[in-house]
Amino acid sequence: MIIEKVLNNNVLLTKNEKGKEMIVMGRGISFNKSIGDPVDEHKIDKVFMLHEHEFTAKLAELLNNIPLSHLEIVNDIVKHANEKLGTELSDNIYLSLTDHITFAIERANKGILLKNAMLFEIKRFYKREFSIGLDALKIIEDTLGIKLGEDEAGFITLHIVNARMDSTEMTSTLKMTEMVHSILNIVTYHYGIVLDESTLSYSRFITHLQYFSMRVLHKEVHETGEDFLYSQIKKTYVKAFECVSKINDFLEKTYDVSLSKDEYVYLTIHIQRVTERNSME
Incomplete structure (x- = not known):
């Protein structure tokens, strides 16, 4: 391997035998070295072989500006x-x-x-x-x-x-996106409103849905059995809870999974917040 660029005394840019760019890290690996010098492979501690040139360039640029x-x-x-x-x-x-x-x-x-x-x-x-x-x-x-x-x-x-x-397959990412889109549609039709995408409540809701959908696809169920909080949420936020019940029906039919009480609670609270914010606008 030949040094393509010295980033600092401990980091350099090189290529492997197939011509793929790599960022190599090691104590003193670049000290007193220049472009074209061979890489001392005994000093290599970590190799970042990134698949996209643009990403490699971004990491190299970042390393030029941080300790x-x-x-x-x-x-x-x-x-x-x-x-x-x-x-x-x-x-x-x-x-x-x-x-x-x-x-x-x-x-x-x-x-x-x-x-x-x-x-x-x-x-x-x-x-x-x-x-x-x-x-x-x-x-x-x-x-x-x-x-x-x-x-x-x-x-x-x-x-x-x-x-x-x-690191998951693209199909999982697409399924996650489809699930989030479907849940948003259920909320929109249940309330008969268009959600305001500029609000913090909407941003939090989307983030929650993204991670929630990933857990569903990975079959990760979280349940603490807090019946009291579940009962209180059901009584307090009736319409939002009904909306979550529709989401649960959709998930059972489409993905063969049911919401835990914890997810009922959190989805209900998020839907209540995001729809409350909409009604105030």
Whole structure:
């Protein structure tokens, strides 16, 4: 392998024997090296062989503008996640999560705290991924001495969830999109309204539906059996609960799955919020 571009002392751009671009990381692998020099393969710690040239270029550009320690942190997080989840996360996470952590650290240094509006749901529905998010905070603190809060653990969790979703087949993604579209149609016809896509409530609702549809397709059922909350929601938000019952009927007929009481509660609350917001406009 020959060096195509030196990004910094520890990261370089090269190509494999098939001419595919690779970003190679290793301590001192580029030190005192120039374009055209052979790559010291004994120093290689991590190889990013990305399928799209555009994506490789974006990661290379990012690495030119951030400390190497941020990528190393993400590398440690991804390794830990792969071991804990027994899977291989999409390479896309090296770009998205490194970028996110860089800005999170910048915000923390400026005393800017960003609230995660979906933290409660993230903790509830993605327990394994959230535990990895908390471990990620420990990795960041141990490496940089910067302490981030649970809100950031929630954001990291979503990056991990997305990276798992990216690694699935395209057919699953299409099914997920179809399911979200069908549920939105059920809500629209049940209420006889057009949802306002510019609202925060709508954005939260769509995000919830995306992750919910992924769980349905993966046959992941979450149930804590909180009968009291289920009963209260059913009494309080009658129309929204009826809408969720229609969604449940659709899921049973189309995907052979039934909503858990937890999902009844969360979908009802989201539908109540998004339709309430519409009626106020």
